[in-house]
Amino acid sequence: GQNIDQPTEMTATEGAIVQINCTYQTSGFNGLFWYQQHAGEAPTFLSYNVLDGLEEKGRFSSFLSRSKGYSYLLLKELQMKDSASYLCAVRDSNYQLIWGAGTKLIIKP
Amino acid sequence: DAMVIQNPRYQVTQFGKPVTLSCSQTLNHNVMYWYQQKSSQAPKLLFHYYDKDFNNEADTPDNFQSRRPNTSFCFLDIRSPGLGDAAMYLCATSRGEGAEYNEQFFGPGTRLTVL
Numbered sequence: 001g002q003n004i005d006q007p008t009e010m011t012a013t014e015g016a017i018v019q020i021n022c023t024y025q026t027s028g029f030n031g032l033f034w035y036q037q038h039a040g041e042a043p044t045f046l047s048y049n050v051l052d053g054l055e056e057k058g059r060f061s062s063f064l065s066r067s068k069g070y071s072y073l074l075l076k077e078l079q080m081k082d083s084a085s086y087l088c089a090v091r092d093s094n095y096q097l098i099w100g101a102g103t104k105l106i107i108k109p
Numbered sequence: 110d111a112m113v114i115q116n117p118r119y120q121v122t123q124f125g126k127p128v129t130l131s132c133s134q135t136l137n138h139n140v141m142y143w144y145q146q147k148s149s150q151a152p153k154l155l156f157h158y159y160d161k162d163f164n165n166e167a168d169t170p171d172n173f174q175s176r177r178p179n180t181s182f183c184f185l186d187i188r189s190p191g192l193g194d195a196a197m198y199l200c201a202t203s204r205g206e207g208a209e210y211n212e213q214f215f216g217p218g219t220r221l222t223v224l
Contacts, residue, residue: 004151033212042199042215043152087151097213099151 002026004100006088011106012078020073020086020103028093034062034073035087037102043087083107113216115200121222122190130185130219132200139205141183142213143175146197158183159205195223
């Protein structure tokens with residue numbers, strides 16, 4: 001079966017750095033997405049990786065290792081508004097998105 | 110601004126009473142999706158349309174139906190809602206195959222309560 005694993009919840013301090021990990025087992029790979037979802041709201045697109053390496057976008061960076069079936073989302077200079085769930089999703093060989101359950105990130109002052 | 114709109118944002122229905130959720134988009138995207146998301150769970154794809162081609166997920170109950178009368182609109186019909194159908198229903202769009210990212214753009218969701 002296809003599977004995406006992420007930690008259920010993480011806590012970090014305002015101004016700090018946090019890394020959210022995602023491991024996947026899917027039938028084929030055509031890209032990995034990270035989405036942010038605030039409570040009661042829709043997911044919004046953060047980043048996309050299809051090749052190995054690090055993609056940087058302001059305070060957020062995303063890393064991919066296809067050989068390890070592994071990605072992480074790195075958030076720097078954390079702000080209170082970053083409190084949200086972060087969902088990892090992998091596009092499989094049929095171009096279907098397989099979603100993780102999300103990591104709830106709690107930011108403390 | 111180009112966007113994905115869902116109405117209503119909150120819907121309350123009675124057990125067994127049919128309900129329709131609507132989604133419209135101004136992005137002119139080829140693909141439209143309906144997801145069901147329960148608290149602290151991954152979004153679960155119910156079905157998607159590539160233009161007028163309908164694709165039903167194998168485990169989507171028959172109780173859920175969908176219509177896409179034109180590019181801009183898509184509807185989710187729940188014929189006989191059960192208590193287990195209470196969830197957030199998310200509509201999303203994407204450009205379709207060949208786009209570099211082909212990320213999905215989500216509407217704000219409709220939270221369905223079944224009494």
